[in-house]
Amino acid sequence: MKKTRKKPALRSDTTVMDVGRNGREMYIRAMPSCCLGALKEAVARGSDGRRLLSMECPECGREWRITSSLDERVLERFATHGGPRVGGGYPAA
Numbered sequence: 001m002k003k004t005r006k007k008p009a010l011r012s013d014t015t016v017m018d019v020g021r022n023g024r025e026m027y028i029r030a031m032p033s034c035c036l037g038a039l040k041e042a043v044a045r046g047s048d049g050r051r052l053l054s055m056e057c058p059e060c061g062r063e064w065r066i067t068s069s070l071d072e073r074v075l076e077r078f079a080t081h082g083g084p085r086v087g088g089g090y091p092a093a
């Protein structure tokens, strides 16, 4: 029997930040497909009790943070970071 692991569809109102580039916030649908796939995998693996601060795409090496989400599975898996709105700056990664 084939084991196929279903990747969950994530809520499209989840936003992420591209840490290594310019910290721009974007919706997950704007992510490169490799990164979106990696995010889905991370969510599919479920929580081991610790929430991740960020996620690195194994394919392209970009690092992502979740800035906001209303998706319970995402919130269970990742700590969310408010976007760089407060004071106009944000800490270096």
Ligand SMILES: [Zn+2]
Binding pocket: 032, 033, 034, 035, 036, 057, 058, 059, 060, 061, 062
């Ligand atoms: Zn990627």
